Amino acid sequence: MQGVGELILLLGLAIRCLEKMADHAANIVERVVSIVTC
Secondary structure, three states, X not given: OHHHHHHHHHHHHHHHHHHHHXXXXXXXXXXXXXXXXX
């Protein structure tokens, strides 16, 4: 059962990392849009 706990921890970390990357990508998109529309 120890492997299952580690797997869940890794999944949680991966999801958190993806959320950070999504936020970062959204910020970049907003910046590009504001530059293009100016």
